Each structure stands twice: as C-alpha cells, then as structure tokens.
Amino acid sequence: KLVSREFKTQDTRVAINNVVVGGDRIVVIAGPCAVESLDQAMTIAKQVKRYGAVLFRGGAYKPRSSPYSFQGLEEEGLKILARVREETGLGVVTEMTSPSQADLMEQYVDVVQIGARNMQNFELLKCVGKMKKPVVLKRGLAATIQEWLMSAEYIAAGGNTDIILCERGIRTFEPYTRNTLDLSAIPVLKKLTHLPIVIDPSHATGIREKVSPMARAAVAAGADALMIEVHHDPDNALSDGPQSLYPEQFGRLMRDIYTIAPVV
Numbered sequence: 001k002l003v004s005r006e007f008k009t010q011d012t013r014v015a016i017n018n019v020v021v022g023g024d025r026i027v028v029i030a031g032p033c034a035v036e037s038l039d040q041a042m043t044i045a046k047q048v049k050r051y052g053a054v055l056f057r058g059g060a061y062k063p064r065s066s067p068y069s070f071q072g073l074e075e076e077g078l079k080i081l082a083r084v085r086e087e088t089g090l091g092v093v094t095e096m097t098s099p100s101q102a103d104l105m106e107q108y109v110d111v112v113q114i115g116a117r118n119m120q121n122f123e124l125l126k127c128v129g130k131m132k133k134p135v136v137l138k139r140g141l142a143a144t145i146q147e148w149l150m151s152a153e154y155i156a157a158g159g160n161t162d163i164i165l166c167e168r169g170i171r172t173f174e175p176y177t178r179n180t181l182d183l184s185a186i187p188v189l190k191k192l193t194h195l196p197i198v199i200d201p202s203h204a205t206g207i208r209e210k211v212s213p214m215a216r217a218a219v220a221a222g223a224d225a226l227m228i229e230v231h232h233d234p235d236n237a238l239s240d241g242p243q244s245l246y247p248e249q250f251g252r253l254m255r256d257i258y259t260i261a262p263v264v
C-alpha cells in the first residue's frame with residue numbers, strides 16, 4: 001500500500017506554501033466552522049493569526065445533518081477565503097463535497113478537506129486523488145483505522161500523496177461529548193503509515209470547554225497538527241457555535257501548546 005510504512009519508512013511532509021505539516025513543529029489550523037461573510041472571516045482570520053495559527057479553516061459547502069440548517073455560501077465563500085489568503089497570507093483549508101467543485105477548489109484554496117461523512121465517497125476520493133492540492137482526510141463517524149487508511153489509499157492511488165489524516169472523534173455509546181476523540185489513533189497510525197496526522201478536538205468533543213484539554217493531550221501524544229474552530233461571536237455563529245473557542249481562549253491554548261512542543 002502506498003500509504004503504509006512498509007512502502008515508505010520516512011515521514012511524509014506535506015508542504016502548504018511555506019508551512020510544513022509532518023515536520024518537527026506543530027501546525028495550527030484555526031477558523032470558524034463556516035464562512036459566513038467577508039467581515040466575519042477576515043475578523044477571525046486576523047485574530048487567529050495574531051495568536052499563532054498559520055492556516056485558516058472555514059467551510060463554504062456545509063452538508064449539515066439537517067437540510068434546513070445553513071448550507072454555506074458556496075462559491076461566494078471560496079472567494080471570501082481567497083480574499084482572506086490575500087490579505088493575511090494564511091493558507092486556506094475548506095471542505096469539498098462534490099467532484100463538481102474541483103476547478104473552483106484549484107482556483108481559490110490551498111487545501112481541500114474531505115468531511116467525515118464523505119470518507120467513503122469513493123468518487124470524491126478518486127477526484128481529489130487527481131488534484132494538485134493537499135488533502136485533509138477526516139475519519140468517518142464510525143470508521144475503523146483500516147477503513148480510513150484504505151480511503152487515503154484511494155487518494156494516493158490517483159497520484160496525490162499530499163494527504164493529512166484528521167481524527168475528529170468517532171461515534172461511541174458515550175453521549176456526554178458529541179463524539180469520542182480517539183487519541184490512541186495517533187500512535188497506531190504512526191506505526192502503520194507515513195502520513196501526518198491532524199487532530200480536531202472541536203468536532204470530537206462538541207463542547208468549547210473540552211477543546212483545549214484534548215488539544216493539549218493530542219500534542220503530547222504526537223499529533224503533527226491541530227484544527228480548532230474559533231469564532232469571534234460563537235453565540236451567533238451559523239454553525240458549531242457551542243464548540244467554537246473565543247479568540248482569547250484560543251490565544252491561551254496556543255500559549256499552553258508552546259510549552260508542550262515546538263510550534264510553527
């Protein structure tokens with residue numbers, strides 16, 4: 001398998017402009033769940049940048065659990081992300097939900113994300129396998145590590161090996177958190193694959209106050225990167241407000257992380 005350690009013993013380093021995921025330093029990706037407006041995205045981007053994030057996240061295509069929830073600004077959202085990149089210098093990460101979005105993604109963003117619900121959308125995986133953009137591949141809601149790696153293999157088999165695996169919590173019997181963060185996936189993956197790992201404690205816990213402890217634990221356990229949802233006004237966020245950190249809270253988390261490991 002192309003993604004296996006047997007195939008390649010050396011760690012894969014995924015370069016996103018001048019940022020390397022999988023190197024000696026922790027990369028922090030931060031931003032809102034969804035791009036809501038130019039003003040919202042720019043405000044949050046400037047704040048997370050000031051606190052040390054080097055990549056900005058924000059969804060433009062939002063396949064929500066309910067069809068009546070906010071579905072994203074779509075192409076308009078991608079244009080906002082491109083403006084944010086231009087003005088802040090931060091690389092931008094966004095979810096791609098259909099092969100029909102490939103050209104727009106190539107044009108406007110730096111990294112494409114495959115959402116948990118699409119981890120086994122094989123047509124989508126084959127499509128990003130042909131793209132010239134790094135891919136964040138989220139673990140499916142109830143996917144085993146082996147299934148997740150086979151999904152990564154679909155992308156690699158198409159020729160794109162710039163893959164970052166994202167653990168974002170899996171579904172268990174425990175309702176106290178939105179999902180259960182499988183931190184043991186980090187040492188398991190480090191043995192099985194050369195691909196770098198990003199941990200998303202925001203979707204894993206679903207609760208703001210649980211995000212920082214799990215982010216710190218992830219770094220201590222050997223994660224290569226973190227993806228954190230941050231919003232300047234979480235109470236009025238159009239999606240995932242309850243798990244979004246206030247900017248100052250994100251700043252405190254960054255300071256804590258600096259004490260655990262070197263950060264980009």
Ligand code: PEP
Nearest residue numbers: 033115116117138168203
């Ligand atoms: C997201 O990153 O905003 C998202 C929808 O995540 P997931 O696919 O992990 O639910």
Ligand code: MN
Nearest residue numbers: 033229239240
């Ligand atoms: Mn979200």
